[in-house]
Amino acid sequence: MPLTTAIIPVAGLGTRVLPASKAIPKEMMPVVDKPVIQHVIEEAVAAGITEIVLVTRSGKSSIEDHFGCHYELEAELARKGKNAILESVRNIVPNNVTITAVRQHKALGLGHAILCGAAVIGDSDFAVLLPDMLVNNHAQSATDLSTMVKAYQESGLGQIMVEPVPMEHVDRYGVVDCSGIDVQPGRSANIAQMVEKPPIDEAPSNLTINGRYILPARIMELLKDTKPGAGGEIQLTDAMADFLKEGTLQAFHMQGKTYDCGNKAGYLQANVIYGLQNPETADSLKAFIKGLEL
Numbered sequence: 001m002p003l004t005t006a007i008i009p010v011a012g013l014g015t016r017v018l019p020a021s022k023a024i025p026k027e028m029m030p031v032v033d034k035p036v037i038q039h040v041i042e043e044a045v046a047a048g049i050t051e052i053v054l055v056t057r058s059g060k061s062s063i064e065d066h067f068g069c070h071y072e073l074e075a076e077l078a079r080k081g082k083n084a085i086l087e088s089v090r091n092i093v094p095n096n097v098t099i100t101a102v103r104q105h106k107a108l109g110l111g112h113a114i115l116c117g118a119a120v121i122g123d124s125d126f127a128v129l130l131p132d133m134l135v136n137n138h139a140q141s142a143t144d145l146s147t148m149v150k151a152y153q154e155s156g157l158g159q160i161m162v163e164p165v166p167m168e169h170v171d172r173y174g175v176v177d178c179s180g181i182d183v184q185p186g187r188s189a190n191i192a193q194m195v196e197k198p199p200i201d202e203a204p205s206n207l208t209i210n211g212r213y214i215l216p217a218r219i220m221e222l223l224k225d226t227k228p229g230a231g232g233e234i235q236l237t238d239a240m241a242d243f244l245k246e247g248t249l250q251a252f253h254m255q256g257k258t259y260d261c262g263n264k265a266g267y268l269q270a271n272v273i274y275g276l277q278n279p280e281t282a283d284s285l286k287a288f289i290k291g292l293e294l
């Protein structure tokens, strides 16, 4: 089963990182030398995705521009012989990857945003990547998303990436329960139930959904009938919970680490970690951090 298409919802207002995201989309804020969205699209492409569908809104066209051709800039860099920089702006995604955009006209929730991509998806299974979350797999031989794609191809079952968080934070996330099974990192297990942002004392576990999904096409049908849930929004988690009544989804326990760039502290942490992992910035950043008197 080839998995070719990923939906990336980018229509959010970015309220948790204001004022930085007032005039630029939060997805365009840089982590070291690339906007957050570029890190996420590179992760999708590395996992074999060739069709990216951005679910966007007015005021966010710079995201599409970033992946398009900037003729003047490229001509100028070529004229000056700045070939390395030219390469970094020219081939952001390989030629066989297409990026298209559809609009979400009303902010009705994540489930609604995903449904906006239904016409492009048709009756194929699809991936969803939430662009706030950066999944870091530095020094691992495969990314978590690639491993999850493999698990999907081997089992034929939808996969939801999860990670354990401290119990006091579970009310910020979708939470899954695998019948109490202790799913090991790098492995998948059948999900018994899932719930969006449960009160801490009602959460079925501390395994939370961290923004990477491989979903059966049927989810689109279910989303059409999904009523507003947590926070008054149409929730993807509720459509997945409905799917569990008729089919199986698996939780894939990630091996890497996530950084939530949708909030200020997570965004700063991402810049530190990715800066320490980038050959261009690692040494000077390490020296700077060592010299800090904290």
Ligand code: G1P
Pocket (backbone or CB within 6 Å): 110, 130, 132, 133, 172, 173, 174, 175, 196, 197, 208, 209, 210, 211, 235, 236, 237
């Ligand atoms: C969304 C999902 C939630 C998931 C989270 C991960 O929530 O609805 O299930 O755990 O992303 O970041 P949001 O952060 O949009 O409120």
